[in-house]
Amino acid sequence: MTAMDGGERPDGGRSALTSVIDRPPAGSDQARARQLDEAWRTFRVEMADAVAAALSPGKSPPQV
Secondary structure: HHHHHHHOOOOOOOHHHHHHOOOOOOHHHHHHHHHHHHHHHHHHHHHHHHHHHHOOOOHHHHHH
């Protein structure tokens, strides 16, 4: 197999691609994941509030 498909290299070592995929996430990756989760959580809350405000009783169709 070739090194690009994750197979063993001719010298018996693992490919660089496989070692990146197999390793656990680095601390910075976990911090970035937390930041993205928080951003999406905030976005969902803000959008839900905006939709609720737009669809609240008393709003006429042109305001929606």
